[in-house]
Amino acid sequence: MEEKQYRFETEAIHAGYQSEEHQGSLVPPLYQTSTFSFPSAEQGENRFAGLEAGYVYTRLGNPTVKILEERMAALEKGEAALAFSSGMAAVSAVLMSLTKTGDHILCSKGVYGCTFGLLQLLKKKYEIDHDFSLMKDTQAIEEQIRPNTTCIYIETPINPTMQLVDLEMVAQIANEKGIPVVVDNTFCSPYLQTPLTLGCEVVIHSATKYICGHGDVIAGLVIGKKEFIHNVSRTTQKDIGGTMSPFDAWLLLRGLKTLPIRMDRHCENTEKLFEFLKNHPKIEQIYFPGDPSHPDYFIMKKQMMQPSGLLSFTIKGTKKTAQMFMNQLKLIKLAVSLGDAETLIQHPASMTHAVIPKQEREKMGIDDSLLRLSVGLEAWEDIAEDLEQALHNI
Numbered sequence: 001m002e003e004k005q006y007r008f009e010t011e012a013i014h015a016g017y018q019s020e021e022h023q024g025s026l027v028p029p030l031y032q033t034s035t036f037s038f039p040s041a042e043q044g045e046n047r048f049a050g051l052e053a054g055y056v057y058t059r060l061g062n063p064t065v066k067i068l069e070e071r072m073a074a075l076e077k078g079e080a081a082l083a084f085s086s087g088m089a090a091v092s093a094v095l096m097s098l099t100k101t102g103d104h105i106l107c108s109k110g111v112y113g114c115t116f117g118l119l120q121l122l123k124k125k126y127e128i129d130h131d132f133s134l135m136k137d138t139q140a141i142e143e144q145i146r147p148n149t150t151c152i153y154i155e156t157p158i159n160p161t162m163q164l165v166d167l168e169m170v171a172q173i174a175n176e177k178g179i180p181v182v183v184d185n186t187f188c189s190p191y192l193q194t195p196l197t198l199g200c201e202v203v204i205h206s207a208t209k210y211i212c213g214h215g216d217v218i219a220g221l222v223i224g225k226k227e228f229i230h231n232v233s234r235t236t237q238k239d240i241g242g243t244m245s246p247f248d249a250w251l252l253l254r255g256l257k258t259l260p261i262r263m264d265r266h267c268e269n270t271e272k273l274f275e276f277l278k279n280h281p282k283i284e285q286i287y288f289p290g291d292p293s294h295p296d297y298f299i300m301k302k303q304m305m306q307p308s309g310l311l312s313f314t315i316k317g318t319k320k321t322a323q324m325f326m327n328q329l330k331l332i333k334l335a336v337s338l339g340d341a342e343t344l345i346q347h348p349a350s351m352t353h354a355v356i357p358k359q360e361r362e363k364m365g366i367d368d369s370l371l372r373l374s375v376g377l378e379a380w381e382d383i384a385e386d387l388e389q390a391l392h393n394i
């Protein structure tokens with residue numbers, strides 16, 4: 001599509017692809033190849049030297065993957081994007097690009113368990129330090145920024161506690177100090193939140209989740225300025241690997257077409273289930289950013305289009321009660337991951353966040369009875385009836 005900027009729903013279907021360049025094929029072709037033949041030895045030399053455009057080897061770039069990267073850059077309102085074999089490959093490539101031994105990362109108080117694990121590894125092996133911050137006000141953030149802070153890393157909503165961070169506020173402080181703000185936007189997708197438009201520098205996705213939407217791909221994406229993306233592409237990604245497979249990119253391009261309508265349905269179902277659960281006598285606490293009494297509700301209104309498709313809750317009782325409840329469910333699947341058509345439930349303390357020591361976990365607000373629900377696309381009444389029968393049977 002030429003210069004014209006289309007609306008989100010249209011860009012999700014068309015951005016980055018011109019069918020005229022591919023024999024009129026309506027759907028982007030799958031270039032399932034590991035390598036590319038050169039027209040001549042000299043042209044091969046020039047491609048390696050970066051003097052001539054053209055593909056070389058799929059770890060360094062692939063036409064199907066490129067279409068996905070351009071589409072995601074358009075949707076996140078960034079200059080460029082880079083695709084990875086997993087969300088964690090994306091997170092690690094970005095953190096390794098922005099830090100070296102002796103540097104410091106300021107991180108939101110609560111992140112996905114493996115991101116926490118990666119921060120520990122960077123500290124132990126490479127002496128890259130980190131601190132966690134609630135990032136609730138300007139002064140607290142300024143006090144935690146050190147002269148050697150080279151990256152501010154934020155998940156919002158935070159997995160699985162659903163606390164939010166005010167991205168515009170953090171970006172303002174960080175930009176004054178020239179520190180890049182990296183946002184893991186997995187829980188929102190660009191349909192609900194675009195951190196780059198709020199002054200943040202880099203966006204990361206576990207594309208395994210809403211971007212894919214069908215539970216059949218593990219993938220990651222990074223979006224940011226051209227120069228930064230080029231650097232990551234030519235350093236950490238080229239030499240460490242973690243490249244997305246063309247088939248996964250093809251599936252993600254297919255998934256992206258329905259992102260807006262899927263997200264609307266995820267959000268609508270979640271609002272309905274929140275209403276159902278909030279007054280249930282067996283529910284102790286519910287964490288959902290769309291709850292007007294949620295302490296970060298005003299941040300949700302400010303930076304998110306809708307409160308997304310996840311909610312966490314505790315049932316009155318102990319960890320055993322929570323596990324008994326999970327075992328009673330019939331329709332809802334006991335599984336980690338999120339953003340799929342199927343409704344999924346998991347127990348963060350023993351699953352996604354089990355690698356975090358109990359004391360640290362509790363400081364992040366993850367206690368042993370917390371459950372996280374990723375609301376799917378089924379009829380919400382069927383999900384509610386399954387929750388009801390399981391609550392009734394404990």
Ligand code: LCS
Nearest residue numbers: 086087088112186206208219336337352
């Ligand atoms: N960032 C967030 C916010 C995540 O939730 C996850 C995975 C990742 C990054 C890593 O992405 P991956 O490498 O798995 O594509 N979150 C998971 C979860 O909550 N349940 O299972 C995986």
